[in-house]
Amino acid sequence: MKKVIAIIGSARKKATYKAVQEFEKNLKELGNIEFEYIFLHNFHLEFCKGCHSCFNNGEEYCPLKDDRDLLLEKMESADGVILASPNYAFQVSARMKNFLDRFAYFYHRPIFFGKVFTAIVVQGFFGGKDIRKYLETMGKNFGFNPVKGACIKTLDPMTEKQTRKLKKKINKVSKRFFKQIMKSSKPSPSSGRLMMFRISRKLIENLDPKYRDYQYYQENGWFESDYYYETSLGIGKKIAGSLADFIGKQMAKSQ
Ligand SMILES: Cc1cc2nc3c(=O)[nH]c(=O)nc-3n(C[C@H](O)[C@H](O)[C@H](O)COP(=O)(O)O)c2cc1C
Incomplete structure (x- = not known):
């Protein structure tokens, strides 16, 4: 049994959620997977103050007392992590960005070696491909082993054609992700x-x-x-x- 968590940066249960649900469905069809949804808006995560304490003294010296370590435990307990965010003004949502800022110390001291990672970006029109690449780079910086994610176009309400495209794209990523998670390997670095x-x-x-x-x-x-x-x-x-x-x-x- 492998555990996968999806950390979601949208406060709505709409397109981003739908893409993650599709991911879960595919993974469960492929094998024995436990899947957990982590909605960032349900966690208390303050904005980074930029004090550098985590970098210089250690993350335990962060002055903010909130759910950061709860989110860390979730990532530590998982074999695979998905970051899913809508495209907001050509970037991840502010919630997702704050999540990345609060764990920026991992870029100095990565820990998630051998765990698989991917990114799902959902958007109206454009800009999302760069966001997907950005998230994949962040995954690498955390120490994860990323597989190429997906950028999905949707409109609200989603058309049938868009739903078919979403399923097709997510299906491809799910297969890559599943294959990698079953290997559980620490790859030779580029x-x-x-x-x-x-x-x-x-x-x-x-x-x-x-x-x-x-x-x-x-x-x-x-x-x-x-x-x-x-x-x-x-x-x-x-x-x-x-x-x-x-x-x-x-x-x-x-x-
Ligand atoms: C504040 C805001 C900014 C957005 N900026 C962009 C954008 O720059 N490019 C784009 O293609 N879509 C943009 N969108 C559209 C969303 O990415 C799209 O509606 C997405 O499906 C929202 O995800 P959700 O349905 O999970 O909430 C924006 C939406 C919001 C609310």
């Missing part, structure tokens, strides 16, 4: 991801050890490891990694 890790760790190594990022990298052995987790790197990636170590060192020196 050269770009590998280089980002190697460069950022050189910059973090240069920080004052009082910073949480420094301590976290040290505790996890990330100053010495090839990547965030054990993985086999081919010769090309080994060279890319060494090059990134060198670039990172130069960048750290010039700071």
Whole structure:
């Protein structure tokens, strides 16, 4: 049994909800899946104050006392996470953006390795493809293993043609997502991801050890490891990694 959660950034049970329902239906047809809906509007999540405490001192020092850690527990308990948002003014909804801001410390200290991720964006006309890509990048930054999501056009009320298209698109993503969740693997990073890790760790190594990022990298052995987790790197990636170590060192020196 695999657990999947869908974090939903729309306050209505309309098109975004419909797309997620279709996703759930498909996954349950494909295998033994437990599915949970997380409506962000049902959680108390304050706006990030921008104090940097989570980055510098640790997330436990966030001055906001709300449901952040409840949402974290939900993500930790899942094998797969879907972020579903309507397109609002060419971006995710404000609720979804605040959710991402409140967990921004994961971009420094990712944790969700081996968990699968995808993004569903629902929109009226256009702008959603970039939002889907943005969400997929955020998923990677959290440490997830993303599969390509979907951007779906809808009008209110939805026409039959749009409903058929929605089903077709969601069906494709569900299959990709299911296949990946059954593998439960930690993939070998792309050269770009590998280089980002190697460069950022050189910059973090240069920080004052009082910073949480420094301590976290040290505790996890990330100053010495090839990547965030054990993985086999081919010769090309080994060279890319060494090059990134060198670039990172130069960048750290010039700071
Ligand atoms: C505040 C607001 C801004 C929107 N901005 C866009 C937009 O920039 N591009 C677009 O294609 N649709 C836009 N839409 C349309 C929604 O993305 C579309 O209606 C979507 O289906 C809403 O999801 P829901 O039915 O789950 O609430 C906007 C809707 C709202 C309410």
